[in-house]
Amino acid sequence: MRQGDMERHRLRIILCSSTGNKTGRDWDHEGSVCVSVMGQARQDEPDATLTFLVILPILPAKARNTGNPLPLNQALPAAAKQTAHPGCAAFADKAAKVQYAKVSLEIGNLMRNFACTNCGNTLYFENVSCLKCGHAVGFHAPTLSMVTLQPASASPGLFKIVKGKDASAQRYCSNASYGVCNWLTTADDSNTLCIACDLNRTIPNLSEFGSLKAWDELERAKKRLVYSILRYGLPLESKTQSPGRLTFDFARDTKTGHLDGVISIDIMEADAVERERQRQHFDEPYRTLLGHLRHESGHFYWSILVENTKYIDAFRVLFGDERQSYSDAIERHHAFGPSANWQSKHVSAYATSHPWEDWAETWAHYLHMTEAVDTAEATGMEPRAAGLIFGSIWPFKRYDIYRDETFEALIGRWIPLTIAMNSVTRSIGHNDFYPFVIPAPAFEKLAFVHSVIRESPLRRSSAN
8 A cells, every 4th residue: 555545544643732631533634634623622722732643544444454564654744734624723833833753553454354355345253245245255264354255166155265365265164054154164175164163062953942043142252262262373172182172062951161171051141131140140240152152261271271381380379279179169159159358369259269260260351351452453442542641652553462462561452441441331321341340460360361372382373
């Protein structure tokens, strides 16, 4: 993409006044930026100096997904000081006081901001067709992206990727025939299931009323879990350690939990009314299908990332000794509840029951944090703006949050995002987006999870 192309797109400007207040506004502008327009947001501070911190192009989905870096390493041109919008003449003198910071900006593949490569329309993670041009679309696991498809030959059900590097013939996972999957597999793969559906050991009895709908809900949640695992570069199975392969059982009247690599979910959890009843019964602030799957996956990854590794001693210092009786601990928790001061050390009440559950709860929260921040950045809700102070230079860079971001930087973005989102959800009458308060000891545990994932020798290189 050329610099001129960028300048014709929508821009976001973040400024900070000499009194420490920040302001940001988006608008469309051809060729240059009239910084004095931003002065209108500071009418209550007529003598304040405005410091320019960053200019962030808000590109359409097609541009965002090119994967090509877009450098912006120069100060704004003199044209930026011109008054180009009606009504801003009164603030034109502010432009002379604006200080420009040089920044480096990269635009890469952002989570769920996918685009149809035929027409440029935005695609979402669960789409099976482009709503604008009608092309078939699907999720391509090798590149962790949504791709546009066109018929590959006269053979029905075979496709090739439109403007993609993978020239092999593709077909939908066989579970697509039930309307529960949009992931792809190669035409020459003898296994007709995609990499995510192949993890299923048991699916609901589809002859029972409501089972297909429940399965669809479960698959949507599971696909997001598998996507995250692949983004981290973590394996879906261990060839050298128990429990081996991550596996899922989705059935009615089963006990939700994890045992030897198998995650079992009662399909009644897919019923919103029943799930809310369970949430209130167990006095939980949060209960979702994706939350269940993230929690239970934590038990699997403890077995292959922590148990019998160099991390086990550090784990016991932070979480406790997992060799204590698990059944006794869970029975005690259900009988007497958590300790009175559990909020000072754990992310949730259930985390107090046993070190394994403390790890699984912490693991789930870490996955919540990573994907939420990644999605917020992809959709233009940049939480880093909340930490800006007067005179600072914002070294804005696009990090792969799943692989490159430090824990400190991740938390620095997560906290302002949760504050903002909690305020938004309250403003429309919903419960908090993130109804938890993380105490200092729990931050240490989250940092441990971060280190274990980032330093694992089992991680694969990035797909992109």
